[in-house]
Amino acid sequence: MSDSIIYLIFSAVIIVALIFDLGLLSKKDEIISTKKALFQTIFWVSLSLGFCAFIWYEHGREDAIQYISAYLLEWSLSIDNIFVFIIIFTFFKVKPNNFSRVLLLGILMAIVFRIVFIALGSELVARFSWIMYVFGAFLLFTGFKMFVAKDDDEFNPEENWAFKLMTKYLRTTNEEPNNRFFIKNNGKTYLTKLAMVVIMLGLIDIVFAIDSIPAVFSIIPDPNDKLLIYSSNIFAVLGLRSLFFLLRGAAEKFSYLQQGIAVVLLFIGAKMMIADFYHVPVWISLLMIVFCIGGSMILSVYFQRKSSLPTTTDRK
Secondary structure (H helix, E strand, O other): OOOOHHHHHHHHHHHHHHHHHHHOOOOOEEEEEEHHHHHHHHHHHHHHHHHHHHHHHHOOOHHHHHHHHHHHHHHHHHHHHHHHHHHHHOOOOOHHHHHHHHHHHHHHHHHHHHHHHHHHHHHHHHHHHOHHHHHHHHHHHHHHHHHOOOOOHHHHHOOOOHHHHHHOOOEEOOOOOOOOOOOEEOOOOEEEEHHHHHHHHHHHHHHHHHHHHHHHHHHOOOOOHHHHHHHHHHHHHHOHHHHHHOOOOOHHHHOOHHOOOOOOOHHHHHHHHHOOOOOOOOOHHHHHHHHHHHHHHHHHHHHHHHOOOOHHHHHH
């Protein structure tokens, strides 16, 4: 089957899945429960795994492993994004019934940016092979910085460049939005807090893409394999909305997740730096991602439960 037909199949799957997700699994202004979020997450993960099986059937085992490794990498990095999204929603006091559509618009905006970044990254890798060393060094720096980051370094929306950019160059208002993205006053149109959140989610994803896109090229080094890069990225990003509702109540329970993601980035960065001297099999990258992310989440839950247990003194 030609790549153009596979692209058409992929696009059709995404469109049908979005219609199904929005039309049947979600209702307008509905507050998504944890149970429904779990079903939606299972839906998107199952769809991603189904596409992996399709890739295996069409292109073979190696491409399928590359795809699922890139997908899991993007998915794990997306979990870190969600914690930032929670802070943004809290800062702008977004009402729960607006979460779903604001997230959807922000994620669709993020997908557009991802497509642009992937196209740009593929072109750079194809023209300048040494750019992989730059990507590797950047990931090593990012991973180290993330690993040693302290709790008081938490994301602050008011100090963020995207927030400052909007408030400086766009007409914004703090007036109660009442589910609206725009408000007209004295013949002028103003962005409400809901519109600001959508724009901020899309712009913030640019920062995340700067980390994740180079990391994906370490898993899928051939810039001609755009289908694997696009599909793994888009499936991971589309699953963000349901993952947000699933994890927003448990964000504080995964205190070691940041360190787990940092170790993955350090591994990926090191892998890119030594690629010309030693080829690390893609299945090792897959195991490393699963071990670090899964291990950090298990450790987080374990120490969370341990700290909540009463001590001997408390029992007395």
